[in-house]
Amino acid sequence: ECSSCLDDHKNKKLVKLGCQHRYCYVCLETLIRTAMQDESLWPPRCCIQDIPQKTIEKALNKQDRQAYKAKAKEYAIPAADRVYCPYPTCSAWIPPCGTGRIICGSCNNSVCGTCRGTAHPAQADCPEDFDLMLTLEEGERQGWIRCYQCRTMVERTQGCNHITCKCGAHFCYICGSVWKTC
Missing domain, CATH: 3.30.40.10 (Zinc/RING finger domain, C3HC4 (zinc finger))
Structure with a gap:
């Protein structure tokens, strides 16, 4: 029975x-x-x-x-550490894959792995990425600048103000604009 x-x-x-x-x-x-x-x-x-x-x-x-x-x-995974798709029509669990922009395997939408909301526009930082905020503050103190294209922090150690980033972008170290537009 x-x-x-x-x-x-x-x-x-x-x-x-x-x-x-x-x-x-x-x-x-x-x-x-x-x-x-x-x-x-x-x-x-x-x-x-x-x-x-x-x-x-x-x-x-x-x-x-x-x-x-x-x-x-x-x-x-502890419930507080899990990431779920923020799109109401999906809400699927997203396996751990770091922070930054992640793709939901169920609906293919982009999700911010840091704040767990919808992904931020390409040139926008996550306001909840405290490590990035600390790095940006340190960069500001040190006089670093961010590449307009890939958003990487760049430090000029010598030479002129024409910077060629590792992503291939050319920009002015003084104002951050595309090279020869300032």
Whole structure:
């Protein structure tokens, strides 16, 4: 008999867990899917014992196994450190890939990995990127300037005010404008 639906099944159609409860595959799959939808029920368990990975993998089809593995990776990261797509029509979890501009694998929209909102325009900094703000403050004290094209900080150590950035942009070190436009 299935411990969940109480239907009578032949023993070979039931999965026996470590706590001695038996589940039919339909109920076991439901238990696993419920845990995937509600983190408070994660990982899937019965009688406070985690259900073994092998048992879970046998109960799920290939697509659900992939979804289960993705959910395991998501839930392994503390909730405060997770990034979710800020677009309401998506809201998918985005696996860790640093800060800066990241692409949502579900909807392909750009997301700011620092503030977790929609990506900022190419020439705009994230107002919540405190490390960048500290670097910019130090650059201002040191007299550095940012490249107008790639936004990299540049320090002139010698020579004239014509700067060629590593990205190939040419600009004036005094005003930051495109070279020969100031």
